[in-house]
Amino acid sequence: SNTRYLKVRISAIGDDRYAMFIGDMSEQRRFEAMRRDFMTNVSHELKTPAGAISLLAETIGDAADDPDAVRYFAGRVSKESTRLTELVHRLIDLQKAQDATGVLDAKRLSVLAVARNAIAENQVQADGRHIELDLSFEGKPVPTVAPEADGAEESAGTDTDSPDVHVSCDEEAITTAVKNLIENAIHYSPEHTTVRIAVATKDDGSKVAIRVIDQGIGIPPESIDRIFERFYRVDPARSRQTGGTGLGLAITKHCVADCGGTVSVWSHEGEGSTFTIELPTVK
């Protein structure tokens, strides 16, 4: 029926429009297919922990007179429900980042303050895995905690005299983007390694690169083009084990795009990965 419709269009409006029309149709179909895939993924990802929770709850009922078994299964219920909650939060983040274009609250922000806040949000997980988080600016080490920030969360809008670089972004979007990259670097690295967060200006200061460099497992070449897709994981089992949802990088990509920047990756299996966010700077 599509073919017949197209023929009618040709006779009505001519060849140029015909080409455009086909383009639109396939674009529309591609979009529909992506939406269907996404919904299939979402339902699958939600069903897995939800199904586990109901099974585990039944098992607890059956094991009522064995306190050790009850404790064990209750622990697993708790883990699966955490997973479910994490997934729902991530879906909301993704929705926000995807819909944000143009309605973001762009402010002049200190990149080092953004990096420090993103580091602070990952410090507990890093300590738990004996991973050191190092921050540098223009190749020189800088403290991960601002001297004047006495415990309170640092506002990325604050100005100090120390060397820094500024961008115009939505604070939540850019912090989420950097936070997700650091979180992955920790998840996909062995214990007792270092994750470096290197901030450096380029192109005469008109741009800034925020690099998150790990000494982790790396990404196989055949997967590197796909890791920013929603729900794509190189190793789904490992990702689930570390609490991954497969949405982190998709969220990062949208957040960075909302700030007018790009994100790219370099990786070597077994050596590590470097994710780079590039943003235009402001004075």
Ligand code: ADP
């Ligand atoms: P997840 O929640 O699974 O970590 P992401 O969207 O954040 O989802 O990442 C997608 C996939 O990319 C991960 O499952 C992992 O296979 C790979 N990946 C992301 N960051 C790294 C990294 N720093 N080192 C190795 N692999 C990574």
